[in-house]
Each structure stands twice: as C-alpha cells, then as structure tokens.
Amino acid sequence: MTLVIDDLVVPLAHFDLQVTATMGARVTAIFGPSGAGKTSLLDAIAGLRALKSGRITFDDVVLSDLPARARRIGYVPQETALFPHLSVARNIRYGGRHHEHHVVEVLEIEHLLDRGVTALSGGEQKRVALARALLTAPRLLLLDEPLSGLDWPLRDRVMQFLQRVRDDFNVPMLYVTHDEEELAAIADEVVKLPIQPHSK
C-alpha cells in the first residue's frame, strides 16, 4: 500500500502548493503550520481540487486520472460535513454498507443511528464521519485535523477510536495535523509541508 505523489502542483489562492512524496506507512502524518496547504493537499488527493500538474498514484491506480467518486478515498474533513438533513444511519450508509456492523461496533455509534446529526456532540460527529468514510471500504482514509474543536478529555477519547480504526481496519491513513503530540500518538511517518510557501 503505497501512495506516490509525483511533482504535484496545486494552485492555491496565494501560492502554488508543490509536493513530491511517497507514503507507505499505516498512518502518515502530514504536518505543517496553518496556511501551508494541508487541507488542499487532501482535497487534491480526494479529487476535489484541480491540479496544475503532477500525478497521484496508489499502488497501481493512477488516482489523479479518476473523478472523485471513482477514487474510493474515505475523507473525514475537519468540519465533518455530515449531511444535516439526514439521520446518522442515512449519513453513514450514503456511500455503502461494507462491514457496517463492525464499524458501528468499533466506533460505538449504535445508539446514535436514529438520531439527527445536528444534535450530536463534537466527538460523536467525528465518529459518525469516520464511520461514513469507512463504510465505503476505502483504499485510503484522509483525516483532516480529526481532533480539532474538541476539548481535552474528548481529544484522548477520539484518539483512542482513531487508534482502534488503525488497528482493526486494514486502511492506510493520511492524518493532517499541526500538533506534535498527535503525531507521537498515532503517526508512523511524517511528511512536512514547508513553512515558507513558494510564492507565485
């Protein structure tokens, strides 16, 4: 399971994000200060942002040739983006129902299934978003600052769930963070985005 990012150039508002990297670990952290383009890099990998040039491949699959819907990449964005008009159950089943029972059990969301998503707590929302991504049986999981917006005891708890997902499901993860403690808690390898972006 290897993700290769080859001479990638992603045009952003103030600079061109340039990345070349090979990621083969279970959990690769993408580390950098805010504004370095971490989320934009995830968007590019997921197919949500146009590339100026470069190639993204996962094993033998050229992801950058595929539309977002065909990439089979589970994306948990920072704001979770749970569909506000759907219940928890309909949210998590939106993209598929692979190993639903197992995912629901590991993330402990069984009791939430009939609820609306707007009434969930921050930690519950993160778990539901994680479940929604996992039920598509993704080839790669993108986590954008999954602990952001959570208080301290909750951060530890959500981190435990992330570690469980890492250990229970055979899905490599890209984990975006600017927090070194999070790096130490979950990452096997680190890709650093530059502090000084190339200016246009």
Place this chain on the structure above:
Amino acid sequence: MTDAAIIWFTVRMAALATGLLIPPALALALLLARGTWRGKSVIETLVALPLVMPPVATGLILLKLVPHSVVFTWRAVVIAMMVMSSPFIVRAARVAFENVNPRYEQIARTLGAHEPRVFFTITLPLALRGIAGGVVLGFARALGEFGATILVAGNIPGRTTTLAVAIYDRVQLGHDSAAWHLVAAGVIVAFVAILLSEKSTRRRA
C-alpha cells in the same frame, strides 16, 4: 361564467404554469449559482426583466414571439404566467443553491455519488426551503397575473378569462359588487395557498 369557474380556471392555469416552470427554472438557477460562464450576466439580467418591465410591455413582446395558433388560448395564459413568475422562482432557487455549502456535495462525491445523485440527495433537499418560498411567490404572482395575460390571451369568457382579468372586466362594466366577490375569493385562495406552503416548509425544516 360563475365566480367558482373563474377561480378554478385561474388556479389550474397558475398551478400548471408553476409546475412547468420548476424544472427549467431550477436548472437555470443551478447554472447561475454554480457556474462561471460567458454571457452569465446577460442571462441574469434577462431573468430579472419581467420584474422591472411593465407587464403590458412583456405581454406585447410575447404577442410577437408566441405562435398565432397559441394567442388568445389557455396556452397563452399559461405562457404569460410562466414568464411573469419566472424571476421569483429562478432568483429564490439561485440564492437557495448558493447557500448550500459545496463541501457537502464534495464529500458526497468522495462517497461514490455521481452528479444526479448528489443533486437529488444533497443539493436539492438542502435548498428545498428556499426554493419552496420562491415557488409560492411565483404561484401567487401567476394567480394575480393581468398585464401580460390580457395582451397575449385576451378576455374570452370560459377560455382565457382569469381572476385578475375578470375583476377588471366587471369594474369596467360597473358591476362593482360582482368584482368584490371575486376579490374576496381571490384573497381566500391566495391566503390558503401561502398558509399551506408555510406549513409544509416548516415541517421539513
């Protein structure tokens, strides 16, 4: 022609006009909300024109554009109503689509959804309240349509006479109390329509 027949005819025509207008209006609103394309500002202005032009002027233009076989028929009534209510539906739907966070649509795509599914399961439901508001306004505008209708469809009792045209006709003939009956009935119809739509959108929210 009885009051009830006039009102029933007007409601049917307005409902038909609104129903026929919804699909193209939503498509246009989506293009205006999401796309950047050449000529967009021209289309935006064209859409708003029936709002600012005198309805009689719009009627005169329609008279030139509509085939002769359609003029002075119920089809002309529907066309006049569609044109006059289109700005309300297109503009409301456009704002409603613009207010849908594109992140939801993007994440739906990463979950494997193709574009029609994204539209019908994410974009449309999230925009529905705003669209419904515009549809009610458009329907109300169609119910009350007068200026364009009288030019392009005329006043043929039983065939093209709508509520507004009939009220004007009765006042012209000095039948004021008969006109007031229609006014009262019209108020009730509009009131009920708006009440029902408010209820249905509130339940969905």
